[in-house]
Amino acid sequence: VALAYSFITLLMLSPMVFAMPAASTGSITEGLRHTVTALAAPASRVTGYPGAESAERWLTAELQRMGVEEIYRHPFPLPIPIDQGFRLTYGAESLELFGLWPNLVRTPTIAPPGIKAKLVYCPDGNLFEGQPIAGRIVLLEYDSGSAWVDAFHLGAEAVILLEPGETNRKQAEQKFLDVPADLPRLYATAEEAGRLRSLAASQAEVSLRGRMVWRERQAHNVVAMVPGSDPTLRGEAVLLTAYYDAISPVPALAPGAEQAASAAALIELARYFTANRPQRTVVLVWTAGHFQNMAG
Numbered sequence: 001v002a003l004a005y006s007f008i009t010l011l012m013l014s015p016m017v018f019a020m021p022a023a024s025t026g027s028i029t030e031g032l033r034h035t036v037t038a039l040a041a042p043a044s045r046v047t048g049y050p051g052a053e054s055a056e057r058w059l060t061a062e063l064q065r066m067g068v069e070e071i072y073r074h075p076f077p078l079p080i081p082i083d084q085g086f087r088l089t090y091g092a093e094s095l096e097l098f099g100l101w102p103n104l105v106r107t108p109t110i111a112p113p114g115i116k117a118k119l120v121y122c123p124d125g126n127l128f129e130g131q132p133i134a135g136r137i138v139l140l141e142y143d144s145g146s147a148w149v150d151a152f153h154l155g156a157e158a159v160i161l162l163e164p165g166e167t168n169r170k171q172a173e174q175k176f177l178d179v180p181a182d183l184p185r186l187y188a189t190a191e192e193a194g195r196l197r198s199l200a201a202s203q204a205e206v207s208l209r210g211r212m213v214w215r216e217r218q219a220h221n222v223v224a225m226v227p228g229s230d231p232t233l234r235g236e237a238v239l240l241t242a243y244y245d246a247i248s249p250v251p252a253l254a255p256g257a258e259q260a261a262s263a264a265a266l267i268e269l270a271r272y273f274t275a276n277r278p279q280r281t282v283v284l285v286w287t288a289g290h291f292q293n294m295a296g
Contacts (some may be wrong), residue, residue, distance in 0.1 A: 001094040003290055004113065004157065006053065006241060013166075013246065015274050016178065016252075018084070020134055025212065027100075027145050027202060028180045028268055030082060030083070031258065031264075031267065031268050031271065032063045032264045035161075035263065035264035035267050035268075036257055036260045036261065036264045037261065038058050039055050039058065039244065039256070039257075039260040039263060039264070040246075040256060040257040040260055041054075041255070042055070042128045042255065042256065043252065043253055043254075043255060044055050044246070044251060044252050044254040044261075045244075045246035045254055045255060045256050045259075045296075046080065046117040046245060046246060046247060046248075046251045046252075046254045046291070047078060047080060047217070047219045047288045047289045047290075047291070047292060047296075048078060048080030048217030048219065048246040048270070049080070049082070049251065049252070049254075050255075051245035051246075051255070052219070052244075052245050052288060053244075054075075055244050055245070056220050056222055056286075056288070059222050059244060059263070059267070059286055060073075060256060061220060061288070062267060063222075063224050063267075063270060064112035066270065066271050066274050066275075068224045068225075068226065068235055068274055069272060070226075070227075071222070071223070071224050071225075072222075072223040072224075072225075073220045073221070073222060073223070074220060074222075074223055074296075075214050075218050075219070075220050076109040076218075076219055076220075076221075076289070076295065076296065077142075077217070077218060077219070078195075078216070078217055078218075078219045078288075078289050078292055078295050079174055079214050079215070079216055079217075080214070080215060080216075080217045080251075080292070081099075081101065081107050081212050081214055081251055082101050082211070082212065082213055082214070082215045082217075083212050083250075083251055083252035084097060084211040084212060084213060085127040085211070086108075086209070086211075087208070087209055087210060088160075088186075088196070088206050088207070088210075089206060089209075090199060090205075090206045090207075091114040091203055091209045095188070095195060095196070095208065095217065096189075096192065097160065097186040097187060097188055097192070097208075098188075098189075098250050098252045098253055099185070099186060099187070099210060099212040099250070099251070099252070100161070100175055100176060100185040100186065100187055100189045100249050101175065101249050101250070101251060102177045102178065102180075102183055102212070103176050103178075103181045103182075103183060104178055104179055104180040104181075104182055105180050105214070105267055105276070106180035106182055106183075107127040107182060107211075107212035107214070108183070108184045108185050108186060108210075108211070108212055109184075109211045109212050109213065110158070110184050110208055110209055110210050110211070112209075113209075113210075114207050114208055115137065115157050115158050115208040116205065116206070116207045117135055117136050117137045117157045117158075117206070118132075118135075118136050118137070118203050118205045119136065119137050119138075119139060119196065119199050119200035119202065119203070119204055119205075119206055120132060120133065120136045120137070120138055120139065120200055120203075121138075121139040121196075121197055121201070122138060122139070122140060122151070122226055123140070123141050123144070123146075123201035124140070124141055124143070124144045124145075125140060125144045125145070125147025125148075125150055125151070126147075128147075128150060128151070128154060133151060133154040133155055133156050134154060134155030134156070134157055135155060135157060136157060136212050137156070137157055137158045137159075137160065137206065137208065138151040138156045138158070138159045138160070138226065139159075139162060139196055139197065139200050140159060140160070140161055140162065141161070141162050142161045142163060142164040142166065142167055142187075142220055143163075143164045143167055143171050143172050144169065146174045148161065148175070148183075148185060149177075149183075149236070150205065151168040152181075152183050155197050156255075157184070158184040158185070158186065158208055159184070159185050159186070160181070160185075160186045160188050160196065161175070161185065161186070161187050161188070162188050162189070162190075162196065163187070163189045163190040165189060165192055166251075167220070171250070172248065172249045175249040176249060184208070186208070186210070186260070187249075187253070189253075190252065205251025207251070212251075212260060219279065219295065219296060220288055221285055221286065221287045221288060221296045222244070222285070222286040222288065223283065223284070223285050224270055224271070224283070224284045224285075225268070225283050225284075226273045226274055226277065226281065226283075226284070227277070227280055227281050228277070228279050228280045228281040229277040229279055230279035230280070231280065231289060233279045233280045233281065234281050235281075236280045236281065237280060237281040237282065237283050237284070238278075238280055238281070238282050239283045239285065240266060240269060240283070240285070241266075241283075241285040241286075241287060242262035242263045242265065242286060242287070243259075243262065243286070243287045243288070243290030243291075243296065244263040244286040244287070244288065245259075245287075245288050245289065245290055245291065246259040246260070246291075247259070247291035262280070263286055266286060267283075269284065270284050
């Protein structure tokens with residue numbers, strides 16, 4: 001008998017909507033915290049990166065622990081920009097950097113033999129005037145908007161953005177273009193940023209190398225079914241869904257704690273419905289590829 005599906009897409013799931021009398025607020029809060037902490041533990045949960053695979057395994061194991069018997073994996077292929085590593089070298093010293101999200105399809109890969117140039121530090125891009133930008137590797141604070149584009153217009157060889165204390169989505173959206181421009185853009189964590197500023201102050205000549213390549217990766221949706229308890233209504237199903245992957249302008253650095261909130265709420269709903277069987281069948285789906293045009 002075909003199931004009659006009622007599709008409910010939950011962008012921000014709230015336990016209050018479903019009135020869970022059997023579960024205390026404290027236990028729900030602790031459960032949410034536990035799941036978000038687990039999902040955000042890897043360096044990146046971008047679909048196709050190891051952290052997304054770890055998240056899928058964790059979700060499946062958590063569902064099994066709570067007693068869900070019907071769990072399915074829905075695989076699908078997806079092209080993903082994979083950061084294979086970027087390095088800045090100065091003599092014997094080597095600093096780890098990370099590539100930014102591609103300009104359309106053009107990744108920040110640096111062609112062999114690499115880039116060799118002096119560093120120059122222009123914090124927010126307002127100090128370009130009078131600075132020797134052409135032929136240099138430019139350091140910018142991350143919260144400098146689209147000033148990196150101006151640096152390339154002035155002849156920069158590459159731009160390195162330095163980790164901020166706090167930032168916002170508007171800044172993130174200004175860090176890549178919708179045209180395939182070959183403009184090497186890299187990111188330095190706070191751990192490396194101080195050293196880079198010091199090297200720029202001494203006008204050090206450094207070398208850059210690194211690659212980000214497109215690879216087809218197998219993504220997986222996780223599907224769990226909680227059978228309904230009513231003999232008549234169990235043939236109908238309610239579908240609840242949330243994405244479990246994450247995104248950032250730096251693919252290799254996307255732990256996505258905030259982005260894990262919906263997936264965590266869906267886990268708590270699964271826990272509740274497993275312990276308190278609903279009359280109708282409930283289908284819960286955790287999707288991957290959300291930030292790749294909602295591929296999952």
